[in-house]
Amino acid sequence: MTNKYQYECLIVSISSEGVAHVEINRPKALNAVNTQTWTEIGHCFTRFQSDGDVRCVVLSAAGRMFTAGLDLKEAATGPLAQSNTGDTDRARSGYYHRLYIMKIQDAISAIEACDKPVIVAIHGGCLGIGIDVISACDMRVATEDAYFVIKEVDIGMAADVGTLQRLPKIVGNDSWVREACYTARTVSSKEALAVGLVGSLYASKEGMVAAALETASLIASKSPVAVVSTKHLLNYSRDHTVREGLEYTAIWNALAHNSRDMPVAIMASLQKTKPLFPKL
Structure with missing residues (x-):
């Protein structure tokens, strides 16, 4: 194993076979994604792109759930809130807010842009920006207790980091995607499996991660x-x-x-x- 990737919100290990295991590690905050988290995700997967030691990636999360979504405590005082306040005119504040959104988009898109296949292992809740993250991955597996919520309409916005662009191409059912996005309802793991959002379900997180790592090892053995x-x-x-x-x-x-x-x-x-x- 190697520890050349050191982060505050991610734990990264790379096996001798070339399988990188990335674990989102903010369990006390239910892995809510703050600026540090999405910045590290973008940096990590951009590095994987040119790292010959990495052949396949497994992405999972520590604690009770995959992610509770956007860190709303940070969002309440960060750029998202500041765009609607202050003396700057709307054109200028909008210009810089657009750049901020694009930074987050680029960070999550780094998962997709990384040519190394990424298997995401989802347990518990996967809310909001979590859907953006898993939509950028190649393969999705989940535990039987996993659930999914496209949460953005409940905080007064449209999803803007990839869900609306990628999910319709993953699921292939435009009516279902629109209904899930408009209502922000909870989607069970069984429903996610039925519509093709995830490829398989597992009884436990341990079994799921082990299976994901096994698949990643098989992929890593190929050219x-x-x-x-x-x-x-x-x-x-x-x-x-x-x-x-x-x-x-x-x-x-x-x-x-x-x-x-x-x-x-x-x-x-x-x-x-x-x-x-x-x-x-």
Whole structure:
């Protein structure tokens, strides 16, 4: 294990197999996301992008729940509140408030932009900005007692850090997404599984995290060039037409096919041995 990632609100460990385990660690605050938390998330996942020791990531949280959402105590006195007060005219205050929102967006989007696959393991409540976070991940698993709330309308705003953009593409049921967003009702783990928000459910947090780490280890055993290429191309193709995705893939693989991983993988398959791939 290595401890080269040191944060105040996150605990990060990296196994010898290349699996990074990131744990949101504000249990006394129910893992409410404050400025320090989202800043560290953005920094951490941006670093993962170019860290050859990391091949796959598991994201979980300490304590009773995944997250209670935005830290409202901080929000009450921070930039969110200040945008509606003071002597600055609306155009100027709005300009800087937009930049503040975009900083949070970029921090959460760093999860998606990181080409290393991210499995998020959700237990207990996942509220508000928590939905933004899990929507930016590749795979979502949850405990049977997990529940989800797109909470923003209950604090007088629209979700603005990724939920409204990513969730419709994850679930594929526009009517359900709109109903969940407009009502801010509680969505059970069983319903989340039924609509495709999560991929599987587990009886306990321990069993869920263990399963997520096992899946991450399997992914980490594959060619790192192949894995990061696959995530990159899936994300690109999601946001473009089929033709655009195919053309971009041809350009991408014109470079990626020069990897030494391909002959290693092919030879291992023929010889029925386990391939060993160098770091990215």
